Amino acid sequence: MSRTDLGPPDYKEMLPPVIKENYGQWLYHEYLKPGVMKHVSEKGDALYTIRIGSPRLVGLDTVRELCDLADKYCDGYLRFTSRHNVELLVSNEANVDPLLAELKQKGMPVGGTGNSISNIVHTQGWIHCHTPATDASGIVKAVMDDLYDYFTHDDLLPARLRVAMACCLNMCGAVHCSDIAILGIHRTPPRIDHTKVSKVCEIPTVIASCPTAAIKPDPKNKSVKVTEEKCMYCGNCYTMCPAMEIMDPLNDGIAILVGGKVSNSRTAPGFSRLAIPFLPNNAPRWPEVTEAVRNIVETWAKDAKKGERMGEWISRIGWERFFDRTGIPFTDKHIDDYIFSIPTFRTTTNFKW
Amino acid sequence: MSRTDLGPPDYKEMLPPVIKENYGQWLYHEYLKPGVMKHVSEKGDALYTIRIGSPRLVGLDTVRELCDLADKYCDGYLRFTSRHNVELLVSNEANVDPLLAELKQKGMPVGGTGNSISNIVHTQGWIHCHTPATDASGIVKAVMDDLYDYFTHDDLLPARLRVAMACCLNMCGAVHCSDIAILGIHRTPPRIDHTKVSKVCEIPTVIASCPTAAIKPDPKNKSVKVTEEKCMYCGNCYTMCPAMEIMDPLNDGIAILVGGKVSNSRTAPGFSRLAIPFLPNNAPRWPEVTEAVRNIVETWAKDAKKGERMGEWISRIGWERFFDRTGIPFTDKHIDDYIFSIPTFRTTTNFKW
Amino acid sequence: MTERKTPMLDELEKGPWPSFVTDLKRAAEKNDSVKDLIAQLEQSYEEKKGHWKHGGIVGVRGYGAGVIGRYSDEPEKYPNIAEFHTLRINSPAGWFYDTKTLRNVCDMWEEHGSGLLNLHGTTGDIILLGTKTNELQPTFDAFSDAGFDLGGSGSGLRSPSACCGPARCEWACYDTLDVCDNLTHEYQDEMHRPMWPYKFKFKFSGCPNDCVASIARSDLSVIGTWRDTLRINQEEIKNYANSGMDIQGRVCEKCPTKALTFNSETKELFVKAEDCTRCMHCINVLPKAVRPGKEKGATLMIGGKSTILRSAFLSWVIVPFMPLEAPYTELKDLIARIWEWWDEHGKTRERIGELIYRLGMGNFLRAVDLPPVPQMVKEPRANPYIFWQADEVIKADEATK
Amino acid sequence: MTERKTPMLDELEKGPWPSFVTDLKRAAEKNDSVKDLIAQLEQSYEEKKGHWKHGGIVGVRGYGAGVIGRYSDEPEKYPNIAEFHTLRINSPAGWFYDTKTLRNVCDMWEEHGSGLLNLHGTTGDIILLGTKTNELQPTFDAFSDAGFDLGGSGSGLRSPSACCGPARCEWACYDTLDVCDNLTHEYQDEMHRPMWPYKFKFKFSGCPNDCVASIARSDLSVIGTWRDTLRINQEEIKNYANSGMDIQGRVCEKCPTKALTFNSETKELFVKAEDCTRCMHCINVLPKAVRPGKEKGATLMIGGKSTILRSAFLSWVIVPFMPLEAPYTELKDLIARIWEWWDEHGKTRERIGELIYRLGMGNFLRAVDLPPVPQMVKEPRANPYIFWQADEVIKADEATK
Numbered sequence A, B: 001m002s003r004t005d006l007g008p009p010d011y012k013e014m015l016p017p018v019i020k021e022n023y024g025q026w027l028y029h030e031y032l033k034p035g036v037m038k039h040v041s042e043k044g045d046a047l048y049t050i051r052i053g054s055p056r057l058v059g060l061d062t063v064r065e066l067c068d069l070a071d072k073y074c075d076g077y078l079r080f081t082s083r084h085n086v087e088l089l090v091s092n093e094a095n096v097d098p099l100l101a102e103l104k105q106k107g108m109p110v111g112g113t114g115n116s117i118s119n120i121v122h123t124q125g126w127i128h129c130h131t132p133a134t135d136a137s138g139i140v141k142a143v144m145d146d147l148y149d150y151f152t153h154d155d156l157l158p159a160r161l162r163v164a165m166a167c168c169l170n171m172c173g174a175v176h177c178s179d180i181a182i183l184g185i186h187r188t189p190p191r192i193d194h195t196k197v198s199k200v201c202e203i204p205t206v207i208a209s210c211p212t213a214a215i216k217p218d219p220k221n222k223s224v225k226v227t228e229e230k231c232m233y234c235g236n237c238y239t240m241c242p243a244m245e246i247m248d249p250l251n252d253g254i255a256i257l258v259g260g261k262v263s264n265s266r267t268a269p270g271f272s273r274l275a276i277p278f279l280p281n282n283a284p285r286w287p288e289v290t291e292a293v294r295n296i297v298e299t300w301a302k303d304a305k306k307g308e309r310m311g312e313w314i315s316r317i318g319w320e321r322f323f324d325r326t327g328i329p330f331t332d333k334h335i336d337d338y339i340f341s342i343p344t345f346r347t348t349t350n351f352k353w
Numbered sequence C, D: 001m002t003e004r005k006t007p008m009l010d011e012l013e014k015g016p017w018p019s020f021v022t023d024l025k026r027a028a029e030k031n032d033s034v035k036d037l038i039a040q041l042e043q044s045y046e047e048k049k050g051h052w053k054h055g056g057i058v059g060v061r062g063y064g065a066g067v068i069g070r071y072s073d074e075p076e077k078y079p080n081i082a083e084f085h086t087l088r089i090n091s092p093a094g095w096f097y098d099t100k101t102l103r104n105v106c107d108m109w110e111e112h113g114s115g116l117l118n119l120h121g122t123t124g125d126i127i128l129l130g131t132k133t134n135e136l137q138p139t140f141d142a143f144s145d146a147g148f149d150l151g152g153s154g155s156g157l158r159s160p161s162a163c164c165g166p167a168r169c170e171w172a173c174y175d176t177l178d179v180c181d182n183l184t185h186e187y188q189d190e191m192h193r194p195m196w197p198y199k200f201k202f203k204f205s206g207c208p209n210d211c212v213a214s215i216a217r218s219d220l221s222v223i224g225t226w227r228d229t230l231r232i233n234q235e236e237i238k239n240y241a242n243s244g245m246d247i248q249g250r251v252c253e254k255c256p257t258k259a260l261t262f263n264s265e266t267k268e269l270f271v272k273a274e275d276c277t278r279c280m281h282c283i284n285v286l287p288k289a290v291r292p293g294k295e296k297g298a299t300l301m302i303g304g305k306s307t308i309l310r311s312a313f314l315s316w317v318i319v320p321f322m323p324l325e326a327p328y329t330e331l332k333d334l335i336a337r338i339w340e341w342w343d344e345h346g347k348t349r350e351r352i353g354e355l356i357y358r359l360g361m362g363n364f365l366r367a368v369d370l371p372p373v374p375q376m377v378k379e380p381r382a383n384p385y386i387f388w389q390a391d392e393v394i395k396a397d398e399a400t401k
């Protein structure tokens, strides 16, 4: 019988020799070209990293192809990044150019370093989850196709650009702190199947799951009822109770949030904030979404100072200008009405016309 | 019989002629010396204002004395400021110096303009209110005595200094947005007189009055009970119900908050924030309070750049440095645990040691 | 009447700042209630404890507000302050007085009360501090005859107040005194007969310096501003520069939007108008050279208040710009809509800001018919908990029909 | 098994970015479940609606986590994905692989499942995407034999993850990979047998650039930092300056604390150490010339999470500096105290950050025995609603005794 609680494999055993020998002794790095980095150690050793864009949802053929490349050029070593790119770890400088040539020939995108867009961190969508308001992989593909040049170049954008996508507001893609967040949202209250509620759900848990206390017991039906004005369609109740259907093809769609970041560089990390409350779910290529994202990216690229990330740009020019310059209409939806709303209100006369 | 709903007297009738003639046509002003301003109109007319510090709680003798001065030097016109100072409105330049001389001789403080401390906005305290945790007029007198030079000079401080004092957390003195706020606080839960509750109070209103839902019905006693861990001694219940005594001489005292402001100049208005959670109620001259205020003022005066108000100084150096430099200990009390606490937490690694 | 030594209060007659104790003592010479007040205060100083009881409901005929009832909790010991109520007298806009009027106030109050007063209360009223129940009506009658009226208290409109504005300040962007006076007269009923969930305050500041602290201390803050470009007098800029003023350092570098450039050669100052947020800083530092623009009006903000219950709020923008010309119809219409909504939905002791917090700005804006604009927020929502109105979504049953 | 046209998905094979559809189609050639998956996905694209049902409880022997159950809601139409569960395989720290291992993963997954995977899931696991209930145990057995184990799911510890740290980055202030690996092994039980109020995540970043987004996406964020002064190599500064880098503009002016001064004559850069908040900016822009200091460790932060329920939180500082050396006893002791308190007081689906929000930092700090320090807050409280502990006040009955 298999053993339990073995834990993950030992990372040390899978590090390339140049890393083992220079572990903790790296001195600096250089960008040789987009997607190609050189790390130099105190001893003078060098490691070359080639970063390749990945759809993240891959089949075995692709993985084996990557292994072939790593075997051919990297002594069998590669890694994946926190944004799900592939990094081929080249110890021998002579292998860099041939590898790049082969990648080019194979059509595999090299890039994502420095002032570029990296891969879109994303989630399951219609591929595998039960609460999505949209697909994830499809939108990511459409957007990355559209922004492809910004991945393979690092001199077109003022700063790095991190886009994330989550198919529902659970936000598994951690879109809440991204330069641009693409977020699937529901827009109608759950539709309750009263015949199922008492069978498949624990009523007190369902009631407790609602952040706005919109759910009340409905003893007559041995079920629950929802005060619709209070419901903001989070789907929490559905996660607790499959009899409260939240998916609604007529109204589900996408919201765009902008200006978040994670790093502490210069400015503190911050949340992405609502730019576009709703875009329709136009599969298979979501033209409204790609267009909206491109518009935001290009407005920023044109207007920001060098080194200014999306949120830094917005905080310099002000949100009133952001809406002006992108041409995005401002609506009541943009104004927070949840727990921490008050600190987001403009409590000063200092604003721009 | 007297008429009702007459409204306030017509302000127009009490304006000095120079104001009537130049109403809305003032062009600029100058500070001639601390407490002495000259306003010049587009027509070239000038109005001289002499600002005098006032204890605000005054008797008729003082008011009549002010009237005498106004009659003698100001054609009978004077006003009061939003911080309860007196302003003598001199139309005839020749009267300025004689008036100043007489004020000096009478010991009436002239100042409060420009980069000075103005009067302390304050409240009733033991003079007239039923919920105070301390007196107001007494502390104000003690602090203004101590900071007197900063009132009569405008070149000792980096910027204006606005101190306010409220005798309980209702904050009638609007201490919540002051450079320095002196605030009376209670520190123990209300002591309930069960025999009186049902007679003098409306129990549901009392329960609803508690911001932390610490009050529950106590049907056995026909009264209410307080969950002590939840009570933060706001005294709201006492305002609704005199049978819930909140005053507690053993524990009542003073908190100091700092760094608030009201004007939109440079930075947005902001709240004063807790610096010292508790100082004892040492009437009649509250030496701990005067000492604490002086320490904060002098640390700021020494350390801030010209033009930097208390809060601007603190936000430049950081709160960690504020506590260092003033020598005030940081405690769990300083960390917010009310509704909007989360946005006050340090959600970045960017801090100073 | 209790005569006693007051060693603690005596300490407060020392020092350079004018002493309220001295004023109390002088007043006590003419008025026995002040003697008791001093004695009770000395006792409070000794015991570190107030000695006033909850105010009962006292007032004058036809009014539900303007009087704060107050009773000593040791009436046997201090019989002259067994009753010691205050009257709030609505002050003239901007707190301008002539001595005739002020002397008259003194005379009336000498006759009817303790002779103590606050000039002014923090809301801005003349506070007549201490009289007996049976003096309330006569006091009111006297003041009314002299052209005064009561201010607000309780769950109604509180006495509005205004900065000196156009009367004494070059920066006033609207007539603070006139708006204050006009609205105070308009809303006498709302002020004198409290009938709302809680109190409501107006304060009027002529510019963003906000000299009446309206943003912090009023539910509806009216703050002057301008829509066009601030005006620069280049001659005066030169004069400042020549007199040694560090314009680059003290003005340009402190401009929050970096909208200013100073040409140190020509000694000229330029503003990038579309970046300026009208913070007043450059105007404040260079009052002779820089002034507000010409297209003037006010920003309306809502929700300012102190701590109770949901902690203090600063007012936030609801109308970025409203021209304010008498008879202020647009402003009054909006006020009517705001009060109506608050009155309908507010819980007891829930101020307008807290109600909006509870029900959301979207609902508020729809109810009072104001268009949402980005000037209302520092930043848009970070959470995805967006409410959709019925007409914004497709009903499943409609679609299937 | 359903063969059908997929005109919508076909559209997603166009364009330069690698297509998941192409990968699906290639996988479908070898695996029927992927054929059904494609067909069901095409239906989702047509209908704009997901077709997965709530996961039932499935798993492997001895484990309560690591498997997400998933069922098609049209099992008759798509019988090969009637069951289509994912396994979460805990990845090696830093996501470093050799091809031998990775090929082995492929072979095992070819045998037991759909052949589709996510490299990686957003928490960092290898996601084996889609297999049947009766394949779960055999899949696990095979992976276990190959040295792999399951990751986390449900209300337990989730698979910790780490940036590449000292393995490939010059800025790592502690050994992210080792801490991650060590703690993951230490807490196997907490990960595999969920028994808490809700999920709990660790993420380890070697420096404040936070390349694993720990501050946003983990309940306990461990971010490298240093206590002393950053190190400047003046030779390299000169090289940068000579190569045309605008050090004044791009570095000094963007330093958030204005701690840097550049002498353009001598081409030297100086830091005022006590002002620097270690934001990394100057280091990021001048990687050859500036580096972190020598006294290294980590800042511990708590509470990071996504939207549910009280909206998203970023982690906040609870320990400004902790040296991190194996066996990480101080860290583990603290974790034990945190979990104990959360376990005792947390409600179902209440993450640690939300619990602290509900009960207050004061209570949290006392419970886990951490000293309050100003580094924990951006700013102190503005409200006066301060709680006092019993031993900080004088009890009335004690005093009268």
Ligand code: SRM
Binding pocket: A029, A037, A080, A081, A082, A083, A084, A085, A112, A113, A114, A115, A118, A119, A121, A160, A162, A177, A178, A179, A260, A261, A262, A263, A264, A265, A309, D094, D162, D163, D164, D165, D168, D169, D170, D171, D209, D210, D211, D212, D213, D284, D285
């Ligand atoms: C490989 C990776 C770590 C890993 O273990 O996987 C990594 C590696 C590096 N990061 Fe990162 N970062 C990685 C994700 C991140 C993330 C997380 C994310 O994007 O989700 C962040 C936070 C992003 C944010 O703020 O929203 C991140 C914020 C940074 C920063 C700060 C940038 C800024 O100015 O805000 C730097 C410094 C810089 O580039 O100037 C940095 C720098 C670097 C350096 C230069 C560090 C070094 O000396 O080796 C590495 C190459 C950067 C590059 O791509 O240009 N790395 N880095 C991750 C690559 C993801 C990818 O495929 O794109």
Ligand code: SRM
Binding pocket: B029, B037, B080, B081, B082, B083, B084, B085, B112, B113, B114, B118, B119, B121, B160, B162, B177, B178, B179, B260, B261, B262, B263, B264, B265, B309, C094, C162, C163, C164, C165, C168, C169, C170, C171, C209, C210, C211, C212, C213, C284, C285
């Ligand atoms: C008389 C008064 C208005 C009134 O109708 O009563 C007034 C009058 C003036 N204020 Fe004010 N302010 C008055 C209360 C305020 C307040 C309210 C308060 O203190 O409670 C504020 C907001 C304070 C705050 O931010 O906390 C206030 C913030 C300002 C500012 C902005 C200062 C800043 O940099 O933050 C200026 C501009 C300046 O002085 O540079 C200003 C400027 C002025 C000017 C220069 C305006 C003018 O051109 O006449 C007046 C003389 C100022 C002086 O005292 O040096 N006034 N001013 C108030 C005098 C109160 C007193 O007795 O001290």
Ligand code: SRM
Binding pocket: B122, B123, B124, B128, B129, B130, B170, B171, B172, B173, B174, B239, C055, C068, C070, C086, C088, C118, C120, C121, C122, C123, C124, C125, C126, C127, C151, C152, C159, C199, C201, C216, C217, C218, C304, C305, C306, C307, C308, C309, C351
């Ligand atoms: C007299 C005055 C203080 C003073 O010494 O000047 C005052 C005195 C009282 N205030 Fe006030 N407030 C006074 C201005 C304020 C202000 C300042 C302002 O208006 O600019 C505030 C802060 C701004 C605001 O409205 O939030 C203020 C916030 C409160 C509060 C808390 C309200 C809140 O929403 O947080 C209470 C509590 C309550 O309403 O129960 C309160 C309650 C009280 C009561 C009625 C106490 C009570 O519950 O019975 C005090 C009566 C004292 C007495 O015996 O006369 N008072 N009160 C001020 C009115 C004078 C006037 O009319 O000119």
Ligand code: SRM
Binding pocket: A122, A123, A124, A128, A129, A130, A170, A171, A172, A173, A174, A239, D055, D068, D070, D086, D088, D118, D120, D121, D122, D123, D124, D125, D126, D127, D151, D159, D199, D201, D216, D217, D218, D304, D305, D306, D307, D308, D309, D351
């Ligand atoms: C697979 C994965 C998305 C992906 O495509 O990569 C995922 C998938 C799910 N997440 Fe997640 N979460 C995944 C990473 C995250 C992250 C990101 C992270 O860990 O860095 C987050 C945001 C960070 C956080 O923890 O807050 C995240 C926040 C959530 C939430 C909201 C939690 C909250 O407190 O706000 C839920 C809702 C819940 O727990 O009921 C959730 C729930 C779910 C469930 C289990 C849906 C459910 O309620 O049953 C999804 C199962 C999908 C499926 O069918 O496989 N998932 N989830 C990620 C795990 C892969 C892995 O193990 O490597």
Ligand code: SF4
Binding pocket: A123, A124, A125, A129, A130, A131, A132, A133, A166, A167, A168, A169, A170, A171, A172, A173
């Ligand atoms: S974001 Fe929502 S729909 Fe998407 S994988 Fe996470 S839980 Fe599922």
Ligand code: SF4
Binding pocket: A189, A190, A209, A210, A211, A212, A213, A214, A215, A226, A230, A231, A232, A233, A234, A235, A236, A237, A238, A246
């Ligand atoms: S969707 Fe969310 S807000 Fe609506 S009822 Fe369900 S849990 Fe409550």
Ligand code: SF4
Binding pocket: B123, B124, B125, B129, B130, B131, B132, B133, B166, B167, B168, B169, B170, B171, B172, B173
């Ligand atoms: S602050 Fe409190 S005690 Fe003081 S006057 Fe106002 S309500 Fe009364």
Ligand code: SF4
Binding pocket: B189, B190, B209, B210, B211, B212, B213, B214, B215, B226, B230, B231, B232, B233, B234, B235, B236, B237, B238, B246
């Ligand atoms: S003092 Fe305040 S918190 Fe305490 S019981 Fe009374 S109302 Fe509640």
Ligand code: SF4
Binding pocket: C163, C164, C165, C166, C169, C170, C171, C172, C173, C205, C206, C207, C208, C209, C210, C211, C212, C224
């Ligand atoms: S608020 Fe503006 S207009 Fe009014 S007095 Fe102050 S500076 Fe002048």
Ligand code: SF4
Binding pocket: B266, C230, C254, C255, C256, C257, C258, C259, C260, C271, C275, C276, C277, C278, C279, C280, C281, C282, C283
């Ligand atoms: S008013 Fe303020 S924002 Fe406008 S130019 Fe002057 S200093 Fe700058």
Ligand code: SF4
Binding pocket: D163, D164, D165, D166, D169, D170, D171, D172, D173, D205, D206, D207, D208, D209, D210, D211, D212
């Ligand atoms: S977090 Fe810091 S140490 Fe880790 S990879 Fe990123 S830059 Fe390097």
Ligand code: SF4
Binding pocket: A266, D230, D254, D255, D256, D257, D258, D259, D260, D271, D275, D276, D277, D278, D279, D280, D281, D282, D283
């Ligand atoms: S690390 Fe950041 S704060 Fe420190 S000197 Fe460099 S740029 Fe300034």
